[in-house]
Amino acid sequence: MMPPVVRHEGESAEIICSYDSIYKSKPKSLCKGTCSTRDRSPLSETVREENETKTGRLTLNDDITAGVFTGTITGLTAEDAGKYWCAVTLETELNYLYTHLIVIMNEELNLTKYEGDDVSIQCKHHDEDQKIFCKAHETSMCVKDGVSLETIRDDRFSFSDEASTGVFTVKITDLREEDSGIYWCGAHVTTKVHLNISKDFSVIIIISVCVILLLIAGFTLTVCKLRHKRQGETHTQLPTIPSDELLYAAVSFQKHEESLSEATVRFSEEEVYTTVIYHTGLN
Structure with missing residues (x-):
């Protein structure tokens, strides 16, 4: 078996077949599929005294000096892919080797x-x-x-x-x-x-959204707890009077019951007591 020949669709492929010098005058042929003395349909066969034979897209060239004959197939298609035989025709039998032509399709x-x-x-x-x-x-x-x-x-x-x-x-x-x-x-x-x-980004997005929602919920809960705590502290405190505040009280004593107007006019003649209380703080 010879190494496989790998080519792309539309390219040319060369199937190189070597032979011993004693067969240089013998007809050579290239078969596809099967190749035997009874069941043989060569794609191309060399003609004596001619170094090159062309059949359609296949050209067969025999270099007797190098002991090599080459089959060249142009414009490769899927139908060209398969098993090929290099055969030398003897009197009663064929001497042959085979190889595989693999065609890679252009459509990926x-x-x-x-x-x-x-x-x-x-x-x-x-x-x-x-x-x-x-x-x-x-x-x-x-x-x-x-x-x-x-x-x-x-x-x-x-x-x-x-x-x-x-x-x-x-x-x-x-x-x-x-x-x-x-x-x-x-x-x-x-x-x-x-x-x-x-990676399935939809799953990643769902997980990310859930994490964000959990963070928002946790933050909101924390803020609510802090507000509730502050309001509770405010209700438990008693009213206080700011320090350093002056308190005034005035008391007026009138000796006679008179009308309001007279009392007002004679206000200065009555005794008036005033008390000033200075607070420095609430005990």
């Missing part, structure tokens, strides 16, 4: 969820080959490490495969902040998934 999936939520991710596949669901910066890391559905061991992950629709679904429950990142899912056709896990 962006998902934003909150901590504690669940998420279902749908991944496309067109064959029965190993399905991939991997968290990594590059899809080649997933293929290289052989990370697949079967290798994930986490109770929060579950998988369901609907072969008839060409879709398998990955469900993650009880999402956590560390689940954020880039995921790759599919098979030979791979989709890039951006999963962003955020």
Whole structure:
């Protein structure tokens, strides 16, 4: 098996096949899916005395000096993804190697969820080959490490495969902040998934409002208690006379009962007693 070839949709892919020098004069072919002497439908096959053969978007070039023939596919689509065979035709059999062409779709999936939520991710596949669901910066890391559905061991992950629709679904429950990142899912056709896990701000807002209300209630209760205490102290105090205040009292004695007018005129002739009391404080 040769290393996988990973390319994006619309790009070109080169499938490089090496062979021994003893096969330099033998016909070479590039097959997709299956490649055998009985069941073989090569995408392209080299023609003797010609170094290059072109069939549609596929060009096959044979460099006999380097002992390498290369299949180049332009304008990659999802249908181009799959398993490819590099075959050398012998008298009665084929000598071949195989590789995987993985096409990354340009349309990416962006998902934003909150901590504690669940998420279902749908991944496309067109064959029965190993399905991939991997968290990594590059899809080649997933293929290289052989990370697949079967290798994930986490109770929060579950998988369901609907072969008839060409879709398998990955469900993650009880999402956590560390689940954020880039995921790759599919098979030979791979989709890039951006999963962003955020904190639930609605819960934070509710908690903050409750705390503020509690603080306001506590402050109001404290103020009311202080006012009630001050009013109680005021009622228990007796009236007091300010210190250093002068009190005056005047007493007039009249010897004769006369009219008011006469008494008024002769007021100065009567005896008048005045008392002045000076208070320095209340005992």
